[in-house]
Amino acid sequence: MTTDLGRRRLLVSTTALAGVYLLPTWAAAATDIPALPADGEAFDFDRVIAHARALAQRPYTAPEQRYDKLLDEIGYEAFMGIHTRKQAALWAASDTPVTVEFFHLDQNARSPVAIHVVENGRTRRIPYDSALFRYDDPKLAERLPADLGFSGLRVLGRTEPAHEWLAFKGASYFRSPGGLDQYGLSARGVAVDTGYGSDEAFPNFTQYWLIKPAADATRMTLCALLEGEHVTGAYRITLSRPNDIVLDIESRLFQRRAIRRLGIAPLTSMFWFSETNARRGVDWRPEIHDSDGLAMTTGQGERLWRALVNPPRTQYSVFEDKNPKGFGLLQRDRVFDHYQDPDVGFENRPSLWVEPRGDWGSGHVGLLELPTDEEVYDNINVFWVPSEKATAARAWRFDYRLYWGADQPDPPALARVMATRTGRAGAPGTYQDQSVLARKFVIDFAGKPLDGLDADNAPEPRVHASHGQIDNPYVQHVEQSGRWRVFFDWKGELPPDDTPVELQAALYHGARQVTETWLYAYYPEALPRQLYSGDDNA
Structure with missing residues (x-):
């Protein structure tokens, strides 16, 4: 590895360049949009891909938002008073290895998503029904419109009590509690101009297809359609739980507009303070973080550990590589005494590891660290940025595996x-x-x-x-x-x-x-807090 520490926030790896999953561009002329599978029709993921590709050639239509006044009233406390009826969950009466429950719309998730089930190869849309939920406030239940809609879904195992496997809610975010059964950091379908303040865009998973697994299946597959102002996409996600949660993801992306920073396999977490910077903590607990470091295995096999920081201003770090073998946000400190909070379980927050499939070519792992004074805000973002320019009418393919667990799947032989x-x-x-x-x-x-x-x-x-x-x-x-x-x-x-x-x-x-190689960004003097900047280094 060639390391040039004189360059600004740059780590260079000299892996040989290999082919990138870059699909041909297309003419920007408007064409008919291939229809998605209708109720009763056979489901075909290729039809979702074709639909996403054609959507990218048409003007963007923002997600539908209705009933604003009503949703304003469903804040955190009201949302926590809405419960799914277990007996009404999808496949509750079947012998599948999992069931699926749906999330209600609320103050922070206002755009309904379409959810379809695929059984015996045929698709069927699941209609919203308030009877799927139990409400602590019966008056709220009486006021809900019949076509309110769902905001997302979660997949649960059949154990007692049922352990959650995976949850989708909001934009293209999804989360898993991993093998330790404790939610923490999140993943996204794609990141668009993250670090550019108000210019950042959040494409949405607008439709899901849940493919019913057989009774003896060890995995489940779901597909999703991504729609956004800059990019559309089609995703096929296969999830399993051998011990930890493992997701195999196939993604196809089609650009409507140019993107300054296209983030692939993005991860989002929180780091406030640890033993590293505890002097900045104002909380009674010794440490507060969902992740404490970014681990990387470069294309040449170098093992790197970048300790996270809570910077005095926005910090974007670049770790250049070619065909990376893996990267992820890890929670290595698993000692309860280091956190002293039995209610939130920081010591059990999952680590999340990205394992690229195929050759991703040249690019960099980007680490965006934002200043924070509270644990409720995610201030850490990590993603892969291809070196190819993300111009309008460009198409991409990225396949990868996500591991949600206590550690990365291939811990280094090095200390x-x-x-x-x-x-x-x-x-x-x-x-x-x-x-x-x-x-x-x-x-x-x-x-x-x-x-x-x-x-x-x-x-x-x-x-x-x-x-x-x-x-x-x-x-x-x-x-x-x-x-x-x-x-x-x-x-x-x-x-x-x-x-x-x-x-x-x-x-x-x-x-x-x-x-492994330890890396750190040290600020000798606290700089004025500045959340965003217009330059490329955020």
């Missing part, structure tokens, strides 16, 4: 980053002699390649900074935890152009790297 801590530079008693910009970094590594090493056969730290100087790097074996700890101080002046200092560290034993 891993277990914790990142920062503090005042220097040794105790010398703090007053240090620059206010200087900072100490302490990184814990653990894993089999470090086992058996001792003070006489210790690993060597290799630390680099994009700006300033690294002072006094050394390692220490912590007997109480069995981990190897890297210490170093960063010293220097403010970097130019309001950029952070990009730090990199790894442990070597002789000439061999024995740990």
Whole structure:
């Protein structure tokens, strides 16, 4: 791997270029739109693809929104008082391995979606019926119109109690609690101009087809139509639960308009503070985050760990690669005492790993970090951005697998980053002699390649900074935890152009790297909070 830490928020991998799933463009002339399968007709995913392709050649029509005054009244508390009737769930009376329940429209999900079931190869639309729900407020139930509609759906297993597998609600968002049965971060069908403030667009899954699985099936398939101002698409998603939740996704995208930043396989999470930046926390809990790092396996097989930050202003980091093997947002810290919140279970929040299928070609993993002062806002976005320009009339194909679980499916053989801590530079008693910009970094590594090493056969730290100087790097074996700890101080002046200092560290034993590479973006001085910027670096 060739790493150029002098370039702005850039990590370069020198994997050889391979073919990209790039489909031919088409003439922008309006054509007849192929009809989607009607009730009683055979379902064919190719018809959804053809429909999405033709839609992209027509002007965009925004999702229908009705009954605004009524939906204004269905806020969080009212929505939590609306319950699905288990006996009315789709396939409740069948012997399928899963059932499906539907979400009600509410204050934050106002656009109804069409939901179809495919049984014996034939499609049938499921009509909205308030009898599918039980309402804590009977007066609300009496006021609901007969054609209100659904906002989404969730798939549940047959266990008792029934564990949720997957849920779709709002734009193209979907979530899974994974094998630990705790919801956390989200995925999306596609990201459009994320990081460009109000210019970001949120295409919608407007129609779903739920294909009924056989009684002995171990997986279920659903298809979805994506519609947006910039892009349309067709998705086929096959889900299974061997232990964790695994989704195999086939996506076909067709552009209506040019997109500055097309995000493929986007992930969305929350990071407020951890042991890394706990000094910024104002909450009584020691840590609050759904994910604590971005893990990557490059096309050449390098293992990288970028510790997440809650930056003083919007930060967009670029990790260039070709044909990546995988990337994801992970929650590695699984110790309850580090969070102390039994009600929300941060220690059980799922990790989410993206495994590309086929050659994705050249591009970069983009990491957008937004400043936050609360845990209710998702401030972390990760996605793949192809290097090919996302121009109007362009078509794309991306296939990938998503793993929702406690860890990535192929953890590295290298020792891993277990914790990142920062503090005042220097040794105790010398703090007053240090620059206010200087900072100490302490990184814990653990894993089999470090086992058996001792003070006489210790690993060597290799630390680099994009700006300033690294002072006094050394390692220490912590007997109480069995981990190897890297210490170093960063010293220097403010970097130019309001950029952070990009730090990199790894442990070597002789000439061999024995740990994954730790990456971090350090701001020596808090900058004014600025949520959005017009330049390409957000």
